[in-house]
Amino acid sequence: MIATLKLHPRFNTGPVSPLLFGGFLEHMGRCVYEGVFDPASPHADQHGFRRDVMDALRALEMTIMRYPGGNFVSDYHWQDGIGPQSERPVVKNLAWQSLESNQFGTDEYMRLCGVMGWEPMIAVNLGTGTPEEARNWVEYCNSEATTRYARMRADNGVEAPYGVKYWCLGNEMDGPWQTGHVPAEHYAIRAQQAAQMMKGCDRGVELVVCGSSAVEMPTYLDWDRTALERVGSFGRYVSLHRYMRNDNDDVQEYLAAGCSIDEQIESVDAVCRYVQARRGSRRRAYLCFDEWNVWYKARSAADMDGKDQFAPHLVEEVYNLEDALVVAQFLNSFVRHADVVKIANLAQVVNVIAPLLTRADELLKQSIYFVFQLFSEKKEGVALQISVDGPSYATQRYADVGLLDCSAILNRRDRELSLFCVNRSPNEALDLEADLTDLGVTSLIDGQIIQHADLKAANSFEHPDRVVPERFDDLSVDSGVAIGQLPPAAFVRLVFRLKE
Numbered sequence: 001m002i003a004t005l006k007l008h009p010r011f012n013t014g015p016v017s018p019l020l021f022g023g024f025l026e027h028m029g030r031c032v033y034e035g036v037f038d039p040a041s042p043h044a045d046q047h048g049f050r051r052d053v054m055d056a057l058r059a060l061e062m063t064i065m066r067y068p069g070g071n072f073v074s075d076y077h078w079q080d081g082i083g084p085q086s087e088r089p090v091v092k093n094l095a096w097q098s099l100e101s102n103q104f105g106t107d108e109y110m111r112l113c114g115v116m117g118w119e120p121m122i123a124v125n126l127g128t129g130t131p132e133e134a135r136n137w138v139e140y141c142n143s144e145a146t147t148r149y150a151r152m153r154a155d156n157g158v159e160a161p162y163g164v165k166y167w168c169l170g171n172e173m174d175g176p177w178q179t180g181h182v183p184a185e186h187y188a189i190r191a192q193q194a195a196q197m198m199k200g201c202d203r204g205v206e207l208v209v210c211g212s213s214a215v216e217m218p219t220y221l222d223w224d225r226t227a228l229e230r231v232g233s234f235g236r237y238v239s240l241h242r243y244m245r246n247d248n249d250d251v252q253e254y255l256a257a258g259c260s261i262d263e264q265i266e267s268v269d270a271v272c273r274y275v276q277a278r279r280g281s282r283r284r285a286y287l288c289f290d291e292w293n294v295w296y297k298a299r300s301a302a303d304m305d306g307k308d309q310f311a312p313h314l315v316e317e318v319y320n321l322e323d324a325l326v327v328a329q330f331l332n333s334f335v336r337h338a339d340v341v342k343i344a345n346l347a348q349v350v351n352v353i354a355p356l357l358t359r360a361d362e363l364l365k366q367s368i369y370f371v372f373q374l375f376s377e378k379k380e381g382v383a384l385q386i387s388v389d390g391p392s393y394a395t396q397r398y399a400d401v402g403l404l405d406c407s408a409i410l411n412r413r414d415r416e417l418s419l420f421c422v423n424r425s426p427n428e429a430l431d432l433e434a435d436l437t438d439l440g441v442t443s444l445i446d447g448q449i450i451q452h453a454d455l456k457a458a459n460s461f462e463h464p465d466r467v468v469p470e471r472f473d474d475l476s477v478d479s480g481v482a483i484g485q486l487p488p489a490a491f492v493r494l495v496f497r498l499k500e
Contacts, residue, residue, distance in 0.1 A: 002431040003390025003404040007417075008438040011385040013339040016409055018063045019119065020334045021376045024291060024347040025109070026070035028096050029306070029314030034358060035350035036112060037104045042361055047111055048104075052363045054116060056356055057349060060369070061376040064119040066168065066290050066345045067109050071095035073171050074127025074179040078137050081105020082156055094179050096314060098306030106140065107153075110162050119166065121290075121345070124194065126170030126187070126210070127180025131194035135201050138167065142202045166343070167205050168239065168290065169194055169231070172213035174223045184223045188230030195234035208288045208343075209235040215242070215264055221271050228275040228285055237288035237343060240268055243353075244326050245296035251455060252393060254322060255424040255489075256401040258329035265289075265333060269340045287337075289344040292330055294323040294368070295353045317353045320458040321467050321489065324367035324450055328405075328422050328491045331375045335407035335420070338383035346372060359461055366459055367450070367467040374448055374469060374493045378418035381411035390430070403430055404486075410439065415498040417441060423486040426455060430486045437480030440499040444482065447472035451490040 025031060036057075039048035068076055075094045081102045082088075088102035106122075113120045122141070124134035136149045141162045145154035150161070169191040172178050182190070187210065195207050209231050211224045224238055242264060246254040268287060276284040298315040306312040319327075334341045350356045355369035392402045405422040417439055423430045449472035457466050472492055475484030486492055 001391045001403065001425075001428060002433060003388060003402075004433045004435070005389070005404070005406065006387045006435040007384045007408055009384070009410060012410070013337065013383045013385060016335055016338045016379055016381060016383050017342045018379055019343040020338075020341065021062055021372070021379050022064035022066065022121070022343060022345040023057070023062045023349040024066045024070070024345040025068070026348055026352065027068050027072045027076070027093065027100060028070060028348070028352050029316065030311045030351040030358070031348050031354065032104050033101070033311035037108065047108070047115075049112055049115065050358070053350055053356060053358065056363060056365060056369075058116060060355070060373050061379075062116070062118060062349075064121050064166065064343060064345065065113060065116070065349075066121040066123060069095070069123055069171055070291075071171060071178060073123045073125050076125050077129065077133065078106055078125075078140070082107060082140070082152065092308065096304060096306045097308060098312055099308055099310045101310060107156055107158060110141070110158075120162065120164045121166040121168065122164055123168035123171050126173060126190050126194060127178055131190060131197055134194040135197035138164075138198045138201045138205060142205070165204065165206055166208065167198060168208040168210065169235075170210040172241065173210045174217055174219055175213045184219060184226040188227045191227060192230050192232070192234065195231055199234055206236040207231070207234055208237040208239050208290065209285065211238040211240055211268065213241050221267060224268060224271045225275060228272065229278070232279065233281065233283060235285055238268065238272060238285050240264060240287055240289045241291040242289070243291075243293055243295040246322070247296055251322060251426050253395045253397065255325060255426070256395050256398050257326045258333055258405045258422075259398050259401055261330055261333040262336070265337045265341060269337075272340075286342040287340050289334065289341055291347040292344060293347050293353050294319065294326050298353075315353050316351055316357065318458050319366040319368045320456045321367055321450070321452045322455045324371045324467065325422050325424070325489060325491055327368040328371045328420065331371070332405055332407040332420055332422065335383045335409060362461055364459060364461050364464055370450055370467070370469050371491055375420060378409060378411070378416070378493070378495060380413070381409040381418070384408040384410050404432070415500070416445070417496040417498060419494040419496070421486055421492045421494070423488060423490050426489045428488055432475070432482070432484050432486055434482040435480070436482055436496065439480070441477060441480050441482070441496045442499050443477050443497045444475055444494060445497045446495040447475060448493045449487070449490055451487050455489055
């Protein structure tokens, strides 16, 4: 089997937003406590942050971090998490039936963002919270210390404004499971009120309208339209969420994930364009994929019930090779749609459906960690459109699934082309012929592959190196044409040098 592809620098979808490579930090399970924040750990720094976790996250080169939820935020009141830690209240969070100590709050989060170089992104409580509470949080973070809430920040030791630019108007408010869930029309009014006050407090903030939580929702797309129409020009982005599943253990259907992700992006984008046209506006909403990952093994009711504990073990998904291939397809789709997808946040970053797991003082990098890293290292540049001709297969849902799923980023500054490829076939190699002559490619300077003979292979604390990147050299470049072979069920990153 052979797949041929062709790229040309004039056929592109524009710059890849660095904010596509973000993460999500929620007060859920052990993501915060025993995750990024663990003052009792021998790895802890002077702020209580785990150095080993920070070092591993730093290698992912994440750019933006969403906080504090997630479902958690619809039952969270930000003032509980500021001021002297000894005076902060212990509260019960209804989303995860867990106890929250509030030892990690706004100022700790902002300090962590500063240490890590992350752009902060805060979701406000539009479930049990009020639009005014959201506005006050903006003042606490972004105003000069001359008014009530900004003065609180100064009294807590931070005189200069934090300047938080990105704010999410609630979380998954279309879901009946959400604390404070309301119909679309009610949410839209609440979000519009909050947006007006938040922008009134700081005109520079950019707001993310809460979109549909899943493509299976009965209000999917109609919810997005209603919310976008009401929030209007206040909304710069609309959120998308997606957790891919493999409940039936159908490898071919599961590895067709990229088709489904493309479909979701293009459908929500169509709604954005429709609302823009109806409003007669030159300004449109872009897409913020602020929760995405694989999640299907740890989904029982018990996995999400904290039983009134502090930092309970919740949804600690173990990721295997085929999960890593699906994560690669998420990122391929985001790059292919770089013209409309501007922010994306892997959910989450530590312990909870995450690339990293901790066990006491140990740290494990899961299979999906390395896929994200291989993309993020080469995220700078322009996303190229790719003409692909090759074999395909059919599933129950899709009639035409290409065996090759790919994306490409052209970095003119560094004279590099990065090509990201997934061979979806679980048992057959795929010959690759890439015509790169119009790009002036001269050689392959780096090839990396993630593969394993067992699709279910996963890293563990006892065997941490079962699914890790290896060098890939099975490719040659002659007169601008790259020829090689992609092994079955593999993710490959190819980095080419361009001529001067």
